[in-house]
Amino acid sequence: MPDETPPYLPTTITKVFELLDNKLVTFGIPGALSFVGITRVQQGDIAGAGRCFVGAVGVWLVIKVGKRLSPKLDNLLDWTIGTAERSILDGWSALRSDFEGQYLKQQARLCEEFTVEGFNPDRTSIPLLEEVFVPLDLSGAVGMLADRRELERWQQDPALTAENLSIWKLLARSRRDRKFRQMSIRAKGGMGKTTLLRHVALIYGQRKQRHYGAPKLVPVLLRLRDWTEELTQSQPPSLPTLITEFHVPSLSKNHPLTAPPQWAEKLLLSGSALVMLDGFDELPEGDRPQVSHWISAQMREYDRSVFIVTSRPAGFKEYVAQQPTIPIFVNRFNPQQ
Numbered sequence: 001m002p003d004e005t006p007p008y009l010p011t012t013i014t015k016v017f018e019l020l021d022n023k024l025v026t027f028g029i030p031g032a033l034s035f036v037g038i039t040r041v042q043q044g045d046i047a048g049a050g051r052c053f054v055g056a057v058g059v060w061l062v063i064k065v066g067k068r069l070s071p072k073l074d075n076l077l078d079w080t081i082g083t084a085e086r087s088i089l090d091g092w093s094a095l096r097s098d099f100e101g102q103y104l105k106q107q108a109r110l111c112e113e114f115t116v117e118g119f120n121p122d123r124t125s126i127p128l129l130e131e132v133f134v135p136l137d138l139s140g141a142v143g144m145l146a147d148r149r150e151l152e153r154w155q156q157d158p159a160l161t162a163e164n165l166s167i168w169k170l171l172a173r174s175r176r177d178r179k180f181r182q183m184s185i186r187a188k189g190g191m192g193k194t195t196l197l198r199h200v201a202l203i204y205g206q207r208k209q210r211h212y213g214a215p216k217l218v219p220v221l222l223r224l225r226d227w228t229e230e231l232t233q234s235q236p237p238s239l240p241t242l243i244t245e246f247h248v249p250s251l252s253k254n255h256p257l258t259a260p261p262q263w264a265e266k267l268l269l270s271g272s273a274l275v276m277l278d279g280f281d282e283l284p285e286g287d288r289p290q291v292s293h294w295i296s297a298q299m300r301e302y303d304r305s306v307f308i309v310t311s312r313p314a315g316f317k318e319y320v321a322q323q324p325t326i327p328i329f330v331n332r333f334n335p336q337q
Contacts, residue, residue: 099260100218106251107219108205111198167200168212170328171274174306175215179325182299185310187330193310196330197221197276204274217274217306218267222247224291225282231294232287239275239298240264271304281315288318296321 040049174180187193203209204219220243230237230246237245243264249256267273275298283291299307300322309324 099257099263102257103248103251103259104205104207104218106255106257107221108202110251111202111205111221165328167196168209168214170326171200171214171217171306178303181303181306182324183306183308183326183328184316184319184324185308185328185330186313186316187310189312191330193330194223194278197278197308197310200274201276216272218272219274219276220247221276221278223278223282225279228283228287228291231291236294239302240268268302268305271306273302273305275302275305275307277307277309280309280311280319283315285315285318288315289320292319292321295319296323299324 038049040046040052170180170183185193185196198221201219201221203212203214204217209216222242224231227242227246230242240262241264244259248259248264251257264273268275277295280288280291280295295307295309307324309319311319
């Protein structure tokens with residue numbers, strides 16, 4: 001019975017060139033081309049003969065040079081395959097570890113308790129923010145801005161002339177209108193700006209944003225005064241670096257997280273991030289102009305993501321860079337609230 005075993009297939013570049021050398025040269029491929037070239041000369045076809053001679057030399061050189069280089073080419077191929085394999089495994093490991101899920105839990109855990117700046121009662125249990133949070137009534141620019149030109153510019157937008165705006169409606173609007181990807185929330189002290197951002201981070205961290213009709217986003221809550229030193233350097237870190245190297249590890253002292261490579265960069269570029277920069281007015285007055293330029297640069301660079309900056313009105317006067325496009329104000333509490 002005839003042997004039906006398939007012919008031997010080379011598995012490395014070295015073996016490929018050895019096969020070419022053993023088979024093609026043995027059968028006289030360069031010699032055959034040379035013979036054809038001589039025949040063409042006899043027939044007067046000088047151009048065709050030249051092509052045959054060049055082809056014969058080329059085949060011989062490819063085989064001989066290939067045999068010399070094949071070990072290095074094999075090493076390069078092994079390195080390329082190994083690098084690709086490691087990248088796939090690293091990506092799979094990051095997916096399996098569910099870094100984003102762990103990040104959301106840690107971000108939410110920091111926002112679970114209701115705390116008020118300067119209020120630290122003794123022997124009193126701290127309530128959970130979710131149990132005591134009172135939704136804030138927000139207003140657009142109309143009636144709040146002293147600049148007449150800016151006032152006229154916003155009077156044409158119903159979303160900014162309405163009273164009792166919801167932060168969730170504003171976030172939903174950011175998917176349809178890019179102007180709403182940059183918002184500033186201004187109010188006097190004690191009117192709930194920080195509590196509002198903590199509430200948003202908590203809801204997103206618990207993945208309950210769908211109950212509020214809000215788009216799927218990953219919250220990044222940064223209290224600006226905590227990063228004054230980093231943001232006022234001569235070369236301050238970019239937003240992805242600040243998130244990856246400073247914010248993420250700071251969420252838990254006992255179980256610090258390490259973000260996968262370029263996680264923050266990809267998040268911001270894809271428009272999946274909700275960056276909340278709290279307390280611009282809490283920065284030292286002399287540092288506010290520099291930090292305002294840094295914030296504006298990040299908003300331009302990652303303009304698909306959503307940014308919210310909070311500040312007291314007086315402190316926001318030192319925001320000298322291009323300001324967030326949508327100004328929002330907090331209404332006073334009513335008796336029921």
